[in-house]
Amino acid sequence: MKNEKKVPQKTNGKMAVSTGGNAPEGLHKFFVDGLKDIYWAEKALTKAIPKMIKNATSPELADALTNHLEETKGQVTRLEEVFTSLAEKAVAKKCDAMEGLIKEAEGIMSETDKGSMRDAGIIAAGQKVEHYEIATYGTLAAYAGLLGLSEVQSLLHESLAEEKAADEKLTDVTERAVMASSETEEQEA
Ligand code: FE
Ligand code: ZN
Ligand code: FE
Ligand code: FE
Numbered sequence: 001m002k003n004e005k006k007v008p009q010k011t012n013g014k015m016a017v018s019t020g021g022n023a024p025e026g027l028h029k030f031f032v033d034g035l036k037d038i039y040w041a042e043k044a045l046t047k048a049i050p051k052m053i054k055n056a057t058s059p060e061l062a063d064a065l066t067n068h069l070e071e072t073k074g075q076v077t078r079l080e081e082v083f084t085s086l087a088e089k090a091v092a093k094k095c096d097a098m099e100g101l102i103k104e105a106e107g108i109m110s111e112t113d114k115g116s117m118r119d120a121g122i123i124a125a126g127q128k129v130e131h132y133e134i135a136t137y138g139t140l141a142a143y144a145g146l147l148g149l150s151e152v153q154s155l156l157h158e159s160l161a162e163e164k165a166a167d168e169k170l171t172d173v174t175e176r177a178v179m180a181s182s183e184t185e186e187q188e189a
Pocket of ligand 2: 095
């Protein structure tokens with residue numbers, strides 16, 4: 001959306017735009033705030049995913065989560081690289097959304113019995129997490145582009161690609177492992 005109205009820009013004595021073409025003033029700060037938010041979220045996930053792994057019954061689900069836990073640790077490190085390249089301190093700022101999504105995952109795990117339904121709940125909660133991360137990295141990568149920060153943008157695109165792949169993997173696991181294990185449970189019953 002283009003804002004046609006001319007608004008006087010506060011420059012605080014600095015150049016309004018230092019790195020990228022026509023990015024509005026304020027976008028850089030908004031961008032850095034967003035990085036702090038997802039940094040908190042990724043760190044919180046390095047503690048939340050192990051609980052999901054422990055609660056998973058399907059070995060395929062446990063594998064997918066274990067693999068993504070390793071990627072998540074790498075995403076924390078990648079964000080630290082981003083902060084370094086921006087000459088910003090790596091500061092985590094509490095992400096209310098991720099806190100809520102993790103609470104929801106914990107609620108589902110405590111309300112279900114171990115087995116295919118808890119697995120389905122873990123997948124559903126996990127996919128909400130991935131979608132939040134996809135939205136966040138998509139937006140932040142776009143901002144990096146607007147700000148002319150192409151190296152930072154490619155780092156953010158790497159994490160974005162991992163989140164998309166993790167989301168797709170969880171969809172696969174639902175179709176194969178959860179359906180298969182629910183058939184086994186019926187046979188055992
Ligand atoms: Fe992540
Ligand atoms: Zn957040
Ligand atoms: Fe957020
Ligand atoms: Fe993720």
